[in-house]
Amino acid sequence: MEPLYRPEGVEERWQKTWEEEGHYEAHADAPGETFVIAHPPPNVTGELHMGHALQLALADALVRWRRMQGYNTLFQPGYDHAGISTQNAVEKDLARQGKSRKVLGREAFEARVWEWLRLYGRTIMTQFRRMGASLDYRRERFTMDDDYVRAVMRFFVHLYRKGWIYRANRIINWCPFHETSLSDLELIHEERDDQLVYVTYPFADGDGGVTIATARPATILADVAVAVHPDDKRYEDAVGREVVVPYVERRVPVIADEDVDPEFGTGALKVTPGHDPLDFDIGRRHGLPEPMVVGADGRMNEEAGDLAGLSQEEAGERILEWAREHGLLEKVEPYRHSVALCERCESRIEPLISEQWWCSMEELKKPALDALRSKRVRYHPESQHRFAIDSLEDAPDWNISRQLWWGHQIPVWHCPDGHITVEETETQACAECGSTELRREEDVLDTWFSSALWPFATLGWPDDTPDLRKFYPGDLNTTAREIIRLWENRMIFSGLEMMGDVPFTDVIIHSTVLAPDGRRMSKSLGTGIDPLDVIAEHGADAVRYGLCKMSSTQDVRFSYGAVEEGRKLANKLWNVSRLLLQAADGEQKPDLRASAVEERWILARLDRVRAQIETDWATFNFAGAVQALYRLTFDDFCDWYAEAIKPRLYERDADAIATALGALERLLKLLHPVLPHVTEEIWTNLPARESRLIVSPWPEEDSRFEVEADALERVQDAAAIFLRSGVVVELEGDERRIFEAKVRPERVQANGNAEAERERLRKEIARAEGMLGNERFVRNAPPDVVEGEREKLARYRRELDALGG
RNA sequence: GGGCGCAUAGCUCAGCGGGAGAGCGCCCGCUUCACACGCGGGAGGUCCCUGGUUCGAUCCCAGGUGCGCCCACCA
Secondary structure: OOOOOOOOOHHHHHHHHHHHOOOOOOOOOOOOOEEEEEOOOOEOOOOOOHHHHHHHHHHHHHHHHHHHOOOEEEEEOEEEOOHHHHHHHHHHHHHHOOOOHHHHOHHHHHHHHHHHHHHHOOOHHHHHHHOOOOOOHHHOEEOOOHHHHHHHHHHHHHHHHOOOEEEEEEEEEEEOOOOEEEOHHHEEEEEEEEEEEEEEEEEOOOOOEEEEEEOOHHHHHHOOEEEEOOOOHHHOOOOOOEEEEOOOOEEEEEEEOOOOOOOOOOOEEEEOOOOOHHHHHHHHHOOOOOOOOEOOOOOEOHHHHHHOOOOHHHHHHHHHHHHHHOOOEEEEEEEEEEEEEEOOOOOEOEEEEEEEEEEOOOOOHHHHHHHHHOOOOEEEOOHHHHHHHHHHHOOOOEEOEEOOOOOOEOOEEEOOOOOEEEOOOOOOOOOOOOOOOOEEOOOEEOHHHHHOOHHHHOOOOOOOOHHHHHHOOOOEEEEOHHHHHHHHHHHHHHHHHHHOOOOOOEEEEOOEEEOOOOOEOOOOOOOOOOHHHHHHHHOHHHHHHHHHHOOOOOEEEOOHHHHHHHHHHHHHHHHHHHHHHHHHOOOOOOOOOOOOHHHHHHHHHHHHHHHHHHHHHHOOOHHHHHHHHHHHHHHHHHHHHHHHHHHHHHOOOHHHHHHHHHHHHHHHHHHOOOOHHHHHHHHHHOOOOOOOHHHOOOOOOOOOOOOOHHHHHHHHHHHHHHHHHOOOOOOOHHHHHHHHHHOOOOOOOOOOOHHHHHHHHHHHHHHHHHHHHOHHHHHHOOHHHHHHHHHHHHHHHHHHHHOOO
16 A cells, blocks of 8 residues: 555546445445435536536435435436437537528437437547445436336326316417527526617507507517507607507507606607517506517517518617607617526527427416425425525416427327327327327427436336335435426426326535635536546545535635645544554454543544544535544544554554454444545555445444543643643553554644643633633533533643643 | 624634634644544633623623625616
8 A cells, every 4th residue: 555545546446346346336225324426417419517417416425324324315317309409419410511400300200319429429428427425327227218208298288187187378488590489588688789769659549658668679660559658758649549560650559557667768668579588478468469570580570560670689770760850769778687598599589479299287286385394395404495496486377388300209199070089109090080180299308307307207107116105205406506497306306297206305506616716617608627537636534524615605716725635634534443453464453442531532433423524415515524524534533533542553552453453443434435535545545344335334332331421531631731831741551552552742843832721721710710700601601611611621621730830 | 765684713703791612724742543624732812892780701791894695666
């Protein structure tokens, strides 16, 4: 064993061994209580990023902790087909070859996607393995697997038959590049510099008119009214009259509607139901027509008359030119506002009216809300729980159809007479008229529609499988804040609806890892840090440690320091193991003899810290757990215990060696969930190893060592006094032996002096005496606090006494 | 506009009612037979501001200031 621990090679070897030996496998017929995490399936085209790494570090620590305890753990891996994202990637690839999906046609395009995935997809599981993630890789599922598709179809048909899925013509978000609708949650918003133009719509029957402000003059062609707030005195007389829309010279009414903001622009709003969500609502309330002048490609359509075929910018210019000539253009001012973009291609989103499939939330969300309110599902941290409830309460009906070619095609067949047949499998005849001239619905489902089934579709649902019976419901899910509405809430209501139970009981909303400078990690900004690079440099164990440490706040800057701390911990552990193993010389077996005070102390200490760390894991306090582990390893195990027994190790004291190996075993067990590789590597070097550390529980016979803390504390106090004052206080027996082994006063040069130390102690004594002399403190403070002060006072007095003060 | 969170050592962050902490960085001393990715010592802080509660506030409450994130149909 070399003095410097080198994780490269070691980690890959263990990752391979653990998997080959089947330690990651979950079996429905295995004994033990279950512990299940259906890990969020990454996009099939995805690469490991820091968010994945964090999720894995946290979830895997819990899985390994539970596995060691003997739980039947299932850590479920898999991929999401990621509809628009994957289609986008393949289309970009096609574009590089001068092709397009339209030229290929749907069937060929789909084949192309499969081929592309075969070549470039599914790479991330290799990267998950490199993190040391103990997923049951045999169980890898893909949301486009035949079985999974069947589950999606079953879910759709179920909801349809319940009357919760319906078609409707509404305003939706349209991406002109992908030519599909998108949900609000698939948009990004960006601040853009634009223009706000003020245009007057003259009254049809007299002088004057109403001036409106708009950022999208091209849509003037589709205006069907001008709206003002009912209480707006400026327009009292205008309401009910008609105005003339510029350019098209169409007469439209001036109406009053509460939703108009009198503060914005002139307080008068041009109403364009076909191209604006707010206007759409106003239009429906007032029974207005819904013309559209922008087409699916984002350009002016045939309804735009002589402007058809133009871009919106060109059309807007022409209309403004017309308005200027007619004296109706009041002013143009610079205007900065946020615009909606497609999150994949960053095209400007066009609101337009389209017939789409919708899923009603009314009934689905009720049981889910009950589950959240009654805390059958708990969010961590607690503050996210309220948000989850609020966002589910407010959830609007869900647009589940997408006009993409990659995804689950909606299982609906149309016959020439307009009847609709909904079946889980390929259908030959119309359910109503028997017509065989069926055309399958072309739309596919929103990616999240299938993701919602992940916790049970991965276990074989809709079939009644042993896995499903054994491993559903699961235990927890880890995810980012912005995924709560997209995924968490939908898994909860889907699970309740189809399985009759929540899919998990706890949701960990983990921190967002920012770049070291506080900016968002992003490829385009160049602020991303590749976890694989950090692993290559410091090892997966160190990265896991660092990420656990960074998990405590809502947003955290990536800290190489935290990773380096993890590496140092691994190295320290490696070296203290060398010390003990060299002493054991391959002969001694671990055996807790604990004949000396420092041995009983470290064993009691290990057991006490174990209890604390188990609480940390159980309450998802990852940062607290790793901090406790670091202190335990460096301060307690290495600096005190190992130093104290060193002379005995050199004397080949059999009791000391056997007990040290036993203590080391316990330390390794505590560290394994965070540093699995280095601990397993050391574990195999221990004499007489039969099982792997990855499945070694904490020995049951523990807790038999009472803490002889005061003995050790007396030594530690003596060490502190010596270093601060140069005075060696009197100790006897074991205490004296430990003091000399650890402090080695003959070699260490003490700083400070006795008088300064006496002064410090006198001050402390005065403070404690002051508090204890305060009647109200003694009366009101908790008894243990008062008692603590008394003990401190006594200690200070003892120390002062020892210094001859 | 709404929600959540954060302000503690030069940096990254723990602590969250009774002695201000860690890692990194810095200074001093150590190549002592596990480890220089180490060991020992040290300097460095009006715990953002103002009030309030309390015997006692970095910690609880209110208000303020400054950041960050998420959400929202400002035409």
